[in-house]
Amino acid sequence: MSENVRVRFAPSPTGYLHVGGARTALFNWLYARHHGGTFILRIEDTDKQRNTTEAVQVVYDSLRWLGLDWDEGPEIGGDHDPYFQSERDAIYESYFQRLQEGGHLYQDKDGGAWRFRFTREVVEVDDLICGPVAFDFANVEITPDMTIRRPDGSWIFHFVNVVDDIEMRMTHVIRGEDHLPNTPKHLQLYRALGVVPPRFAHIPLILNKDGSKMSKRDQGASINSYIEGGYAPEAVRNYFCLLGWSPKDDTEVLPLDQLIARFDLDAVNRKGAHFDIAKCDWFNGQYIQRMPMERYLELAQPWLAQAGIVAPTEQLEPVLALEKMKVTHFREIPDRISFFFTEDYAYDLAAVEKTLRKPGALERLAQIAGTYSVLETFDAMTLEAKLKELAGSLGVKPAEFIHPTRVAVSGRGVGPSLYHMLEVLGKGRTLARIQQTLTRFAA
RNA sequence: GACCCUAUCGUCCAGUGGCCUAGGACACUCCCCUUUCACGGGAGUAACACGGGUUCGAAUCCCGUUAGGGUCGCCA
Numbered sequence: 001m002s003e004n005v006r007v008r009f010a011p012s013p014t015g016y017l018h019v020g021g022a023r024t025a026l027f028n029w030l031y032a033r034h035h036g037g038t039f040i041l042r043i044e045d046t047d048k049q050r051n052t053t054e055a056v057q058v059v060y061d062s063l064r065w066l067g068l069d070w071d072e073g074p075e076i077g078g079d080h081d082p083y084f085q086s087e088r089d090a091i092y093e094s095y096f097q098r099l100q101e102g103g104h105l106y107q108d109k110d111g112g113a114w115r116f117r118f119t120r121e122v123v124e125v126d127d128l129i130c131g132p133v134a135f136d137f138a139n140v141e142i143t144p145d146m147t148i149r150r151p152d153g154s155w156i157f158h159f160v161n162v163v164d165d166i167e168m169r170m171t172h173v174i175r176g177e178d179h180l181p182n183t184p185k186h187l188q189l190y191r192a193l194g195v196v197p198p199r200f201a202h203i204p205l206i207l208n209k210d211g212s213k214m215s216k217r218d219q220g221a222s223i224n225s226y227i228e229g230g231y232a233p234e235a236v237r238n239y240f241c242l243l244g245w246s247p248k249d250d251t252e253v254l255p256l257d258q259l260i261a262r263f264d265l266d267a268v269n270r271k272g273a274h275f276d277i278a279k280c281d282w283f284n285g286q287y288i289q290r291m292p293m294e295r296y297l298e299l300a301q302p303w304l305a306q307a308g309i310v311a312p313t314e315q316l317e318p319v320l321a322l323e324k325m326k327v328t329h330f331r332e333i334p335d336r337i338s339f340f341f342t343e344d345y346a347y348d349l350a351a352v353e354k355t356l357r358k359p360g361a362l363e364r365l366a367q368i369a370g371t372y373s374v375l376e377t378f379d380a381m382t383l384e385a386k387l388k389e390l391a392g393s394l395g396v397k398p399a400e401f402i403h404p405t406r407v408a409v410s411g412r413g414v415g416p417s418l419y420h421m422l423e424v425l426g427k428g429r430t431l432a433r434i435q436q437t438l439t440r441f442a443a
Numbered sequence: 444g445a446c447c448c449u450a451u452c453g454u455c456c457a458g459u460g461g462c463c464u465a466g467g468a469c470a471c472u473c474c475c476c477u478u479u480c481a482c483g484g485g486a487g488u489a490a491c492a493c494g495g496g497u498u499c500g501a502a503u504c505c506c507g508u509u510a511g512g513g514u515c516g517c518c519a
Contacts, residue, residue, distance in 0.1 A: 011519090047518070108517085114517095139445090141445095142515080149517085157519045158519095178512095179519095180447065181447060204448085207512075242455065246455085249467090250457070250468075252467085252468060269449095272511080273455070273456095274454060274455075276455065278454080278470055279469045325481075326481040397478070399479090406479065412479090413480085414479050414481090
């Protein structure tokens with residue numbers, strides 16, 4: 001039982017990380033962390049033309065964004081360096097030699113490619129998730145021998161994948177269910193090489209909500225879309241965990257330490273999961289509400305910077321706090337708070353039409369400005385009390401003051417709670433903005 | 444077409460023979476809170492694919508059908 005778990009994520013760099021791949025990486029990572037094992041990243045870049053350094057960078061960025069750190073692999077190193085298949089030629093060569101010496105290989109007549117001769121029998125895969133699954137290799141027509149090396153000397157996935165898993169001492173191979181039919185072929189390779197294979201666990205695929213296959217273009221398919229869409233990585237990670245796995249009670253929002261403590265392969269589902277971005281959005285909102293102010297500020301920062309909103313934290317924090325319980329994506333934030341940072345904010349035409357153009361609106365604006373101008377304390381509670389007092393004394397509804405004031409100081413019909421918004425704005429700016437509005441719409 | 448996997452509300456999950464007139468969450472509808480927009484609270488609509496078995500008893504076990512998905516590359 002002292003077996004040290006070693007698992008890996010072995011993506012082919014294609015320029016983006018698919019949600020399915022990310023989830024595979026996540027399950028491997030979780031499994032490693034749960035069992036105190038080692039999580040390895042290996043880049044399967046045997047297809048030379050298609051793989052670029054930028055594409056590899058995308059893999060790193062996506063994994064790191066999700067918080068999936070690897071213990072061995074590119075940029076980290078490890079006992080089994082290098083972690084790029086393109087740099088492991090000598091190793092493959094020696095394994096190829098072993099197969100050849102064992103009489104397992106032959107060269108194709110026409111092309112000259114090298115094939116591995118399957119043993120013609122039933123091979124059983126004892127999958128940790130799917131259970132025992134038998135594949136019959138008896139018919140050569142149905143399962144022709146597998147090509148492992150091209151005529152130009154380059155290697156085929158099946159071969160290098162198995163060699164690396166042997167070399168890197170993998171104990172468990174957790175991968176997408178699309179690999180299940182490949183597994184008996186890989187098992188034949190292990191046997192021919194005289195190596196005890198790792199345990200296999202095939203996790204269900206992720207499909208679109210309607211059940212169709214997720215392609216690059218579909219919403220939520222690329223990890224980049226979350227980075228660019230204003231998601232909190234911890235929220236996305238939590239949502240991904242629940243795609244094909246559940247803690248078995250009804251908890252859904254689970255902190256990372258809980259996820260690690262509770263995750264295990266025996267609780268992984270067999271049914272394919274349909275992806276629902278709406279639920280992912282809900283998780284994001286929940287995480288934003290619950291996260292500490294510092295983290296909230298940290299994640300909002302890039303979005304503010306991009307929108308040209310720069311201000312010291314002391315000024316930013318109270319403004320952002322106003323939206324913390326309301327926002328679902330960080331990308332929404334700049335637009336919602338931009339009016340705080342310029343006196344030249346735009347007036348929403350519909351809001352102006354609906355409230356400022358209303359008969360008596362400007363008079364009431366002047367009245368509330370008068371009331372507020374004499375206040376010593378300018379906090380939400382006082383502001384609310386005074387506004388209601390004024391409305392009451394004039395026999396009008398508070399709304400007749402609230403709406404014009406909101407539009408006057410922010411230019412819009414919707415926003416944070418009025419009194420809290422005014423408190424953050426402060427007395428000076430509040431009065432100036434009302435005055436500015438009065439002047440502007442007086443005619 | 445062959446082989447393999449799967450089958451509970453629209454979606455994600457719970458349920459491993461009686462506790463199920465099937466539970467939670469998202470989404471949707473309505474109500475409350477809030478004279479903004481949200482959050483929050485409450486209520487509601489909504490599912491065991493179908494047909495045979497096994498059993499005193501089946502969402503749970505077996506068989507078949509159907510449906511969905513996957514794999515059959517000198518892609519990974």
